[in-house]
Amino acid sequence: MLEGKIIKFYREHQQVKQKDLGEGICSTTHISKIERGLTEVSKETIQLLSERLGIDMEKELENYKSIDSLLKEWHESIIKKLQTKADSIKTRLDGIHLLQIQDFYRTYTLILARYHLFSGENQLAKRLVEEMETWSGLSPYEHNMLLHIKGIYLMRVNHDFFKAISVLKEIRLDDYSNRECFYDLAVAYHSIHSNVLAYFYANKALQFFVEKRSFSRMIESEMLMLLQLEQSDDSNVENKEYQRLIDMAEDYELEHQRALLHHNYAYHQLRKGDFKSAGEYYKKSVNTRKPQDPNYLGSLEGYINALTKEGRTSKDELLQYIEEGLALARKGSNNTFYHFFTLHKLNVNEDIKGYYKYLEEKAYPHFQEMGYVLPMEHYGVLLFDYYMEKGDEGKANFYAKGLMEKFRKNNQFV
Incomplete structure (x- = not known):
């Protein structure tokens, strides 16, 4: 009986003893049986107990029945990277106390950790991962979802791609239907320059996102596959492949994906030696993003690199861009890009000795x-x-x- 579960949850949540809850209504033994669903109980008794706990039982029953579908919808929005929808569902869930009930707590916590990683709230995710690692008696689905979360965390926060691959490959898809983990494996292999395996898993992820009809994730998977092809010695990636994806991102008003495509196409042009075109597309990517966007620094660094190699931008203008990058890297404690921008500064100032000293000792x-x-x-x-x-x-x-x-x-x- 759901009413009994709900009464027990709120009684314990409010630290009310069974005898105090039942005083003047029913016996302590009867309260115990109600909470365990071992007895029939009248609507009048439920109403009196609810009033004493200060809850609206009809509303709580409605909330309980909606939680499962809300959690599934929330997880799906995270998989599809629908930030606005994920934020909206999170707000709705925040108002439901019953999420802390045993029936939902673990699933909610697992998805909440995914949400924090998705939203860039890494410290909040870390605390949840540490809590979840102490759990025992996990269901096969919970165990595999936790592996997925740990793999993402190891990549995005610890930058330990080899450990991430080891953890992600433990996932058993017979018990965990979210094949999005193929995309995370592809990213991890891409990060260690294992192009064949990165392409293989990106292609498997693409098939999953096609089934999901998630156009943003389809674009990201195809983009990752293009990056692997570019790294091969006999690469023949054509401009039209990027333009097709850029057009698709524009058609569906996917600003984040379009910015990524502009960035990656700029790198494609940079590798070909077309520095002017590379600079133009890096600039488009920079203009699409906000400075607080984690990807902004990458596009700004690429823009400086393209302008420097093209050789038509003044030293003062280049240094102005570099100082912007250094300031943002300091503010965000991003050591990687701080090193990149410092190397750019030494290079633009033609300090060869300082460049190699800094490269060897710091970068x-x-x-x-x-x-x-x-x-x-x-x-x-x-x-x-x-x-x-x-x-x-x-x-x-x-x-x-x-x-x-x-x-x-x-x-x-x-």
């Missing part, structure tokens, strides 16, 4: 610590060339060793 160790494969490879080559030109073969070999590890194979030749 490169940071990229190593964070496991950023592409920056490590790029700057490892720069440092190797720098020390070879200086005739310091010892230091050159140190960076060459790091680069050679990438190509080490476990072959068994004689």
Whole structure:
């Protein structure tokens, strides 16, 4: 009997003893049986107990019956990255005390952790992850959802992509129907420069988002697949592939996805050596975002890089952009982009000695610590060339060793 569950929840929530709740209405034994659903009870008794607890039983029953569908709808909006809808459902749920009842608490907490990660509230997510790790007796679905959350957390907060992959690959899809985890695996493999596996899992994610008819996630998956193709030596990614996705983002008014596409297409043009076009698309991405957007710094850094390589922007203007980036990186405690903008500043000021000193002592160790494969490879080559030109073969070999590890194979030749 739902009424009994609800009465027990509010009695315990208000720290009321059974004998005090039942005084003048019914016995303590009868209250116990009502709460456990072991006896029939009249509407008049339920009404009296509800009034003593200060609750509207009809409203509470309505809330109880709506929670399950609301939680599913909330989770679905997070999977589809519908921020406005997710925020709206969260507000509705905040007004329902019954979420703390045993029937819903674990599911609610799991989805709340996803919501915090989705909204960039990493410290709130961390506290929930730490709480959930103490839980016992998890259902198979709860266990696998927790693995998914931990994998996302390891990527986005700890930047431990190898551990994230290990955790995400423990997920059993027979017990957890959310194949969105394929996308997170793709991102993790992309982050360690494992292009084949990143493409493989992005393609599996794409199929899932097609089934969900989530156009924003379809675009993100295709975009991730394009990035993997670009990294291959025989890449033949055409401009029209990006333009198709940009048009799709515009048709569905997906501003975030359009900004991402402008950013990635700019990088595509940068790799081709079309610095003018790269600068134009990085600028579009910058203009679409707000400075507090975590992706703003990435587009600003790309814009500075394209302008510097094009060589048509004045030193003063470049330094103005760089100082903006440094200020935002300091404000957001973003050490990675602080290092990038500092390297840009040293480069624009033509301080070659200072550039390589900072790269070796500050930036490169940071990229190593964070496991950023592409920056490590790029700057490892720069440092190797720098020390070879200086005739310091010892230091050159140190960076060459790091680069050679990438190509080490476990072959068994004689």
